Amino acid sequence: MKLKSWKELPEGAIIPGSPTSGEVKTGDWRTQKPVIDFNKCTHCHLCWLYCPDTSVLTENGKITGFDYDHCKGCGICAEVCPPRIKAITMVKEEL
Amino acid sequence: MAKKYLEIRWHGRGGMGAKTGALLLGEAMMQQGKYIQAFPEYGPERRGAPVTAYNRIADEPIRIHYGIKSPDVIMILDPTLLNTEKVWLGIREDTVFIVNSGLSPEELKKKFNIKNKLFVVNATQISESIIGRNLPNTPMLGAFVKATGALPFDAFLKSVEERLRMKYKEDIVEKNLKAIKKAYEEVKEA
Amino acid sequence: MEKGKFIKMALTGNEAYAYAMKQINPDVVAAYPITPATEIVQIFSKYVADGLVDTEFVPVESEHSALSACVGASVAGARVMTGTSSQGLALMHEILYIAAGLRLPIVMAVVNRALSAPINIHGDQSDTMGSRDSGWIQVYTENADEAYHSVIMAIKIAETVNLPAMVMLDGFIISHEMEVVNTLPDEAVREFIGDRKPLYNLFDFDNPITVGPLDLQDYYFEHKRQQMEAMFNAKKVIPEIVKEYNEKFGTDIPAFVEPYRLEDAEYAVVAMSSAAGTMKEVIDAWRERGEKVGLLRLRITRPFPYEELRKYLGGLKAVGVMDRAESHSTQGGPMLQEIKAALYDLETRPKVTGFVFGLGGRDFDDEQANKILEMVKELKDGKELPLYSFIGVRE
Numbered sequence: 001m002k003l004k005s006w007k008e009l010p011e012g013a014i015i016p017g018s019p020t021s022g023e024v025k026t027g028d029w030r031t032q033k034p035v036i037d038f039n040k041c042t043h044c045h046l047c048w049l050y051c052p053d054t055s056v057l058t059e060n061g062k063i064t065g066f067d068y069d070h071c072k073g074c075g076i077c078a079e080v081c082p083p084r085i086k087a088i089t090m091v092k093e094e095l
Numbered sequence: 096m097a098k099k100y101l102e103i104r105w106h107g108r109g110g111m112g113a114k115t116g117a118l119l120l121g122e123a124m125m126q127q128g129k130y131i132q133a134f135p136e137y138g139p140e141r142r143g144a145p146v147t148a149y150n151r152i153a154d155e156p157i158r159i160h161y162g163i164k165s166p167d168v169i170m171i172l173d174p175t176l177l178n179t180e181k182v183w184l185g186i187r188e189d190t191v192f193i194v195n196s197g198l199s200p201e202e203l204k205k206k207f208n209i210k211n212k213l214f215v216v217n218a219t220q221i222s223e224s225i226i227g228r229n230l231p232n233t234p235m236l237g238a239f240v241k242a243t244g245a246l247p248f249d250a251f252l253k254s255v256e257e258r259l260r261m262k263y264k265e266d267i268v269e270k271n272l273k274a275i276k277k278a279y280e281e282v283k284e285a
Numbered sequence: 286m287e288k289g290k291f292i293k294m295a296l297t298g299n300e301a302y303a304y305a306m307k308q309i310n311p312d313v314v315a316a317y318p319i320t321p322a323t324e325i326v327q328i329f330s331k332y333v334a335d336g337l338v339d340t341e342f343v344p345v346e347s348e349h350s351a352l353s354a355c356v357g358a359s360v361a362g363a364r365v366m367t368g369t370s371s372q373g374l375a376l377m378h379e380i381l382y383i384a385a386g387l388r389l390p391i392v393m394a395v396v397n398r399a400l401s402a403p404i405n406i407h408g409d410q411s412d413t414m415g416s417r418d419s420g421w422i423q424v425y426t427e428n429a430d431e432a433y434h435s436v437i438m439a440i441k442i443a444e445t446v447n448l449p450a451m452v453m454l455d456g457f458i459i460s461h462e463m464e465v466v467n468t469l470p471d472e473a474v475r476e477f478i479g480d481r482k483p484l485y486n487l488f489d490f491d492n493p494i495t496v497g498p499l500d501l502q503d504y505y506f507e508h509k510r511q512q513m514e515a516m517f518n519a520k521k522v523i524p525e526i527v528k529e530y531n532e533k534f535g536t537d538i539p540a541f542v543e544p545y546r547l548e549d550a551e552y553a554v555v556a557m558s559s560a561a562g563t564m565k566e567v568i569d570a571w572r573e574r575g576e577k578v579g580l581l582r583l584r585i586t587r588p589f590p591y592e593e594l595r596k597y598l599g600g601l602k603a604v605g606v607m608d609r610a611e612s613h614s615t616q617g618g619p620m621l622q623e624i625k626a627a628l629y630d631l632e633t634r635p636k637v638t639g640f641v642f643g644l645g646g647r648d649f650d651d652e653q654a655n656k657i658l659e660m661v662k663e664l665k666d667g668k669e670l671p672l673y674s675f676i677g678v679r680e
Contacts, residue, residue, distance in 0.1 A: 006507035006514070011447065011484050012388040013508045015495035121463045122295040131295060134462035137321075137407070156465075158562035160428075160458050161650040 022070075026053065030073030032090040034066055040087035047077035047088060101245070102163045103150040106182050107172030110142040112232030116170070117148040120236060123254035124152045127246045132157050145176060152245070166190055168243060172218070172231045174198070177207045186211070193238050193282075195219055195231045200285030214242040216282040218274075225274045226267075233271045234278030241279045248279060289535030291467030298459035299324035301433040301466050302368060302394040302452075307332045308474040309440055312363035315343035315354035317373060320406045321456040322396040325368035348373035352380040352391075359389035360496050362486040364440070367391065370456060371398035371412045378416065381449075385420025386512060387497060388484055390443035390450070393421075394436055397558070397609075398456040399645045407646020408456030410558070414610040414619045420512060422450035422519055423587040425557045429454070429464045434530065434538055437469075440478045442526050446519045447484050448512075455559040455609075457646060469534060477533065520588045541590035543582035544597050546572055550579035552603040552635075552665040554657060555594075555624060557583050560607060560642070560649045567654040578658060583620065591627035598628060601635040603665035605657055608673075609643045617641070617673035636664050639673030653677045 010016055034047075043063050048056040055071035057064045066077075078088040103120070107113030114135040121133030132151040138144070149163045165185035174196040176182050192211050195218035196203055203215055216238040218231035226233075233255070240251050252272060259268045296304060302325045306314070314333075318326045333342040341358075345351045348369050359365045369377065374395060384391050399405040400412055413423060424439060426432040432454040443450040454460060469477075487496055500508055524540040531538060545565050547553060556564045561582040571578050581597050583590075598604050606625075608618020616622060621639030628634045640657050643649040653676050664670050 003503055004507070006510040009504070009507055009511060011511060011515075012496070013386065013498070013500055013504075014485050015498055016485075016492070018493040018495045020495065118295075118463050125293065125295040125465050130465050132462055132464055133295075134297075134457075137457050137461065158428075159566050159651070160455070160462070160559040160563050161648045164650070 025069050026072050027067075027069045030068075030071060030093055032073045032075065033068065033071065033093055034073070034075070034077050034088050035091050036063065036065065037087045037089070040085055042082075042085060042087075044082065044085075046080045046082070050076050050080045052076065098167075099153055099155065100157060101150075101152040101168070102166045103152070103168045103170060103239075104163045104166035105146075105148040105150075105170040105172065106176045106179075107146050107148070107170075107232070108142075108176070109144045109146050111146070111172045112230050113146045113148040113170075113172055116172075116232035116236055117150050119233070119255050119258055120150050120239065121152075122258050123246060123251050124150075126254050127250065129153065130156050136162055145179060145181065147181070168193065168239070170235055170239065171195060172235060174203070191242065193235065193242055195235055200283050204285060213285050214238055214282050215285070216278045218278055221274050221277050221281070225277065226270045234274045237275035237278035238282040241282050242284070252276070286470050286473040286534065288533070291535075292470065294466050294468050295463050296429055296433075296466045296468075297324070297461055297463050298429040298432055298454045299396065299461065300328060300463075301429040302396075302436060302454075303328035303332070304466075304468065305433045305436040305474075306366055306368075306394070307338055308469070308471050309364070309366065309437065309478060310338045310475065311340055311366040313341045313343065313355070313358035313365045314367060315345055315351045315358070315365075316367045316369065317345050317348050317351045319348070319370050319373040321398060321408075321460045322368050322370035322373070322394070324460070325394055325396070329368075348376040349380060352377040352384065352393075355391050356380060356384050356387065356389060359384070359391050359483075360387065360485075361488045362481070362483045364444075364481045365389075365391045366393070368394035368396070370396040371400055371406075374412045374416060375400060378419070381416055381419035381421060383497075384449045386508070388447040388512065388515065390440075390447055390481070392436065392439045392443050393449070393451040394432075395451045395453045396456045396460045397453050405645040406456070408458045408460075408559075408609075409644045409646065410453070410608075410610040411644075413451065413453050414608075414612070416451070417587060417619065420448065420516070421587060422446075422448055422516075422523075422585070424450065424452045424585050425583070426452060426454050426459075427558055427562050427582065427584075429459055429462065430466045431538060432459065433466050433468065434534075434536055437474055437478065438526055438530050438538075442519065442523055444478075444481050445522050445526065446515045448515050448519060453558065458559045467536070473534065477530065516588050520590075523585065523588075539582070539584055541583075541585045542593045542597065543584060545580040545582065547579035547581065547597055549577055550601060551577040552605075552661050553579045553581055553598065553601055554605040554607060554661055555581045555583055555598070555620065556607045557586075557609070557620070560609065563649060563651065564607075564654050564657075567651050567658065571658055576658075576662070578662070583624075586620070586623075589623060589627070594624055594627045595631060598624070598635060599631050599633070603661050604628075604635045604637045605661035605664070606637060606639045607657065608639060608641050609649075611641055611644070621673055638664055638670045640676045641673060642676040644678075647677050649677065
């Protein structure tokens with residue numbers, strides 16, 4: 001990507017068109033990725049609640065999977081999944 | 096340096112209104128079309144501590160900005176200050192003294208060895224009897240106008256009235272004007 | 286308003302500042318009182334309480350918060366003003382850079398006062414000299430009248446180039462001295478300053494923006510270069526706005542510098558603020574004796590008027606630079622160093638010496654002014670002088 005010159009930037013160091021955080025794909029920071037077993041998942045939404053990157057996807061009250069474009073693989077979702085359920089496991093990213 | 100400015104130095108004590116007196120005089124002189132300066136010398140001011148304030152009056156803009164070292168007129172709001180060294184700094188033969196005191200001009204001259212032109216008014220007694228406390232600044236201004244003839248008395252009264260009205264209630268304004276008039280009438284020269 | 290038909294008022298420096306603010310009628314004022322600038326806040330809050338202005342007045346618990354609140358309001362598109370002095374300005378220090386970096390045209394009325402320690406409430410310029418690299422436009426005024434007009438002009442200058450501006454006057458010497466101030470009618474002031482057209486507006490919800498994001502090695506430098514462009518632009522804009530003001534109202538306020546009796550001068554002093562007034566009068570007396578001496582009053586120090594300094598000082602034999610502040614560098618006050626740097630590239634340049642005077646409000650009088658002129662004259666006549674001297678201090 002070509003970086004802009006000082007003449008091309010908006011003045012005052014602002015960023016127009018907020019929010020722009022979605023444009024930064026943080027998924028490639030991951031070394032492990034969460035995988036969910038829907039046979040075990042009770043859709044309690046604890047993972048959704050704790051995810052620091054809002055990368056747990058939900059639809060009509062049901063967990064549907066992960067936003068791998070932005071999930072950094074921190075593993076908090078797997079950690080907070082209740083001990084008797086353990087529907088989420090962290091697996092190594094394969095190239 | 097040619098004398099371009101009329102320079103007045105006030106000596107009072109914290110709470111006597113030396114600064115306000117200088118401001119009132121400055122404003123009145125401005126309304127006469129003069130250029131003016133009115134400023135106090137700030138130290139660690141407390142009620143009772145000696146206070147100095149200054150006026151410069153001129154026909155052209157005043158550019159210098161420092162204390163008055165050799166005044167043309169000296170206003171003493173508290174006669175005990177005549178015992179302090181500072182009052183006597185830069186006093187010339189032609190410096191005019193205006194002093195708030197219950198003593199007669201002759202007695203005062205003798206007591207403090209004053210050889211200058213001297214005007215005396217009992218501004219403390221006037222303010223205590225009319226205003227209700229020792230605020231000699233406004234009566235001293237009445238004495239100043241009489242002593243120097245620097246501006247017409249009516250114009251002066253009008254200016255002071257306007258300025259005081261901006262800040263004080265009607266009866267306080269009236270009392271101050273009354274005190275000024277009384278001092279104007281009672282000031283004695285020696 | 287008919288040109289030159291001023292409304293004469295007897296005002297102290299602080300009253301003149303507050304009155305100008307009343308006429309400007311800013312959207313937001315956030316301020317915290319500090320001697321000797323307290324009256325600015327006090328008088329202005331009275332205007333607010335009396336309903337004479339439409340300003341949202343934000344009383345805060347410190348100067349750091351005062352300027353932070355100003356930044357927030359300015360980001361939202363408001364016209365914002367504040368006032369402070371000395372320790373208050375020091376406490377604002379980190380926010381000064383933020384206001385400038387975000388390109389917010391906040392206008393601040395500063396009453397110059399010495400910095401602690403030892404504690405002192407009187408006038409010197411150590412406070413604003415300490416902020417000279419913060420990115421603010423800096424204007425030093427000689428008296429209450431000039432301070433009044435300069436604050437009004439500062440609004441237009443700041444909002445044209447989108448940089449904050451501070452206007453200075455000397456603590457107590459001017460802030461508490463009543464003088465004749467030639468004021469303008471309210472509508473003349475408002476017509477001159479017009480409305481603020483912000484670079485951006487956080488409250489424009491249809492066009493959302495992020496203000497103050499992280500800016501690292503990849504873009505910080507570009508933004509600083511851009512900020513400098515605004516300061517380069519200020520050099521062009523300031524004389525235009527000052528000229529427009531003078532022509533419109535009949536004032537006679539110089540832009541960056543005021544040359545005084547320099548026409549055929551062989552030597553001169555550079556002075557700022559109220560000390561320049563005293564110096565002018567003393568120079569008149571020297572001129573009467575046939576001395577070819579003049580004065581250059583330095584009025585705006587950011588942006589720094591090096592072209593003007595070269596133009597007026599370059600042909601002289603000797604120059605004395607007066608600083609009412611120390612730089613603690615051991616090579617003289619801040620303006621001595623900057624003026625020397627401005628003259629360095631000239632093929633022929635005057636000999637230059639410096640004077641530090643008036644610290645902590647020490648009265649600067651005709652005696653000291655004469656002493657300075659005598660020393661600069663000696664320098665002109667070939668005498669070796671130290672890098673700089675202290676004037677008015679007991680040895």
